[in-house]
Amino acid sequence: MRRRVITSSTGLLAVIGHPVAHSVSPAMHNAAIAAAGLDLVYVALDVVPASLPGALDGLVSLGLRGANVTVPHKQAVMSACVDLTATARAVGAVNTLTVTDAGLVGDNTDVAGFLAGLGDLVVDRAVVLGSGGAARAVVAALVGRGTTVTVVARDPGRGHELVAAVGASSSTVAVTAVDRTEHVAAAVAGSDLVVNATPLGWHGERLPAPLHELHPGQLAYDCNYASPPSPFLTDARRAGAATVDGLEMVVGQAAAALQGWTGTAPDVDAMRSAARDELAARADGGGEGS
Structure with a gap:
């Protein structure tokens, strides 16, 4: 060489x-x-x-x-x-x-990176955990594709700030608190895509329980990249869901x-x-x- x-x-x-x-x-x-x-x-x-x-x-x-x-x-x-x-x-x-x-x-370019990880997948409904910079990029990318999004945030006020920041309407992006378990569970059950846009999982942490309850036909997307895979992705695979880790977003x-x-x-x-x-x-x- x-x-x-x-x-x-x-x-x-x-x-x-x-x-x-x-x-x-x-x-x-x-x-x-x-x-x-x-x-x-x-x-x-x-x-x-x-x-x-x-x-x-x-x-x-x-x-x-x-x-x-x-x-x-x-x-x-x-x-x-x-x-x-x-x-x-x-x-x-x-x-x-x-x-x-x-x-x-x-x-x-995080928007382009996130979309690179999705490829040609059509996503009608998605759940995004987080309200920081990564979550903003993910939500902006999904809204641009015509996806209806539920933002799950520890602080709903920050979630609403995210919606305003990306210029989305309340009919396109809903916000719910992470501790509203029934709302989160219903959103996850009806989604095509669940995205972890927080640092949780970087050191092996688990996401709140409803966010792990995926099923075949869904995609779990973790914006973190880790080895071994995060518990979120591990649980998703066991449940028969497809998975994408954050390395694809980082490369993109x-x-x-x-x-x-x-x-x-x-x-x-x-x-x-x-x-x-x-x-x-x-x-x-x-x-x-x-």
């Missing part, structure tokens, strides 16, 4: 977050960069919240091409952007920054970001393989987000 040479002309890309040690983004992006023969390198930068303004200035000053953004910065970076894409505005969060002559432009959002930065369609298979190899090499494996 030919050795890559990094020079002063090599373009720099990054992911910023806190923490970022779990991120598979460097492995994915560098695999795609190598496959395409691009003169770029992608690194992970741990940025504590207090240092975020300086770090964002540094992206411009140091001449980076762009950066992915993961927790906890997806909303905080918005105020530093000179422009936002329509998707970023709809979601109310940014996971991809492009450095331009005018400054930082914010986008959200990364591919969309890289194509936006370079104008080149990346080798998605190479990205997926690199991410899986990275996770397999870790003793604890897994993570949430980029």
